[in-house]
Amino acid sequence: MAINTIRILTRLRFRQFFRQKNKGLVGKIIIVVYFWLLELLLFFMLRKEGITDFPPLLVAGICLGFIVPDFLLKLIFEHDQTVMDAFIRTRPISQSSWDRFLSVSQFWKASNLSMPLILAPACLLFMPFRWGLVTLLVLYLFSVFGGFLVMLFKHKGNYPLEKQVSAKAGRSFRQGSGHHVFGIQSRSFLRSKRLKTSVFVLTGVFFFQFISQGFAEIGRFDSVFLTFTILYAAIGLSQWGLSIEANFFCGIWTKPIPVHRLLEDKFLFSAFLGGVTALVAIPFCYWFKIPLYAPLAYALFNAGVGILLIMIDAYKCMPFDLFGKTFFNYQGSSSTFKGSAFLALFVVMIIPIVLPHILPEWAALLILAVIGLAGCVLYRPYFRWVERQFLKNRYHYMEKYLSK
């Protein structure tokens, strides 16, 4: 009986996975292929340098070392998978069958397969075949075990409706508190655990790296982690485009709210987040003897180039389910990967990292600040242009918003 239930649930899960328009899957495939290409590139570059012998134990150790970030990523980003959604709860499925299904499903869960998949070329190219195969198998088993642990760790068992989020300030009528559309940005950010976690955690990780590196090499200016710290807070939010507004776009469209206002406010709020991280970074820059204008230059570049570029097609999105938690409800969570945002992100992060290496430090930072400032000055006409692109094909995009 239990095996039959597990079989039915597995079939249901797979059908759902493959039959819904799964842009998230496309995104994951792109990321895996991207890492495969990097590994191949590294392999051939090393061969060209005459390095052909790679100590298998060392390579295996490095590959297995990825178990830790794999586990941490799952711990940070995964939600309680043990929650039955309304459909499952109302079927004759016993708790024990459900628990078994959840345990078994760890073996084919995408997040448990992704790290072994990403590292497959490295294992097979840099090690003898048997070593590589065994390393991959161990990596896979550890990843499955990690997934299982995360499932247990995140288990709360509450059906989402039972857990109500309250607004602390919502008891009294808030008069003229400047809601308008800016409030949409700040409140959606602060009240959605999913959104907040994704932005805060990665910003925190980059900040930690920046500080660790700063302590280790006082006086030496390396732009990588400072750039990531300042850029990610803003870009992590703006990369979603209008995914949040897509949830209630009918309510927006039927009111006298121009789309460019939504975009402008998202830009301002994202730039504000970048500005806050830059301000937090300033005392550390002083401590690490990094020029104090560096974080400011990055914050300006972040706002005037990074966010604008990321939001160039902000309207091409699916609704982002701010409160999504249940196992079978993947809508709006994994289906919002945008290739253009990924590309823009790549460009935006590369420029401020590379520029200080090819130009004198002051000149690089000056250039970043000036082009950033120019972007900041031009953001209004820019978003009016983006709005016009949206309006040209608005029904197509609005239909997608309605498809949640």
Added chain:
Amino acid sequence: MITLSNLSKQYNGVSALNIPELTLEEGELVGLVGNNGAGKTTMMRLMLDLIQANSGFVTIDGKRVDQDDAWKSFTGSFLDSTFLIDFYTPEEYFGFIGEVYGIPQAEIQLRLQHFETLMSGEILGTGKLLHNFSNGNRQKIGIIGAMLIRPRILILDEPFNYLDPSSQIVVARLIQEMNRDLGTTVLVSSHNLNSISDICGRILLLEKGNLMMDKSHVPGSMDQELEAYFLDAVK
């Protein structure tokens, strides 16, 4: 005045709506009835420029809704939950509407008193986000949000859904009052023939996207013709 001219909408080649000509006069309270899939929501979405017509157009005050945004400043509407901002509290949501339409917050508070019976103490001051309200209360919040601006045109899709009998009566009364006291042109759809018969002065019947009936009606009376139509449909 709202006009629909040669309006048609198809989904995957299947006709969802086909209305050659229809006019809703200023100050009318019009009920829209029809079985599931009749095209009621599609018609309302086209009127609110939420979807693209395959042919034809909708005008409000002689201006096409897909070409001129003027209608947005005097039209209140609530079709479904995609009109609600889930991460707002009711107070914030109503405050947001006030700001968008340039209504002072004090005035919004004053206007909300008019809806106290409908809210029955369950909506304001709870500190809950809209996401966490029951379907019935979300429906009430959406309806109040549409009415709060005292619109010249009010479009409501199935406003009686999810509501308890008392709330249905209150909503029907509020719609009628708005139409009578402010001269608001109202288009309201429902599966509930009684609710529509009770308040509407004109009833439109849609069936598979076609307008089958367009008749004047005396509010409060039962419409035998309409009942007979639906009874025949199940025979």
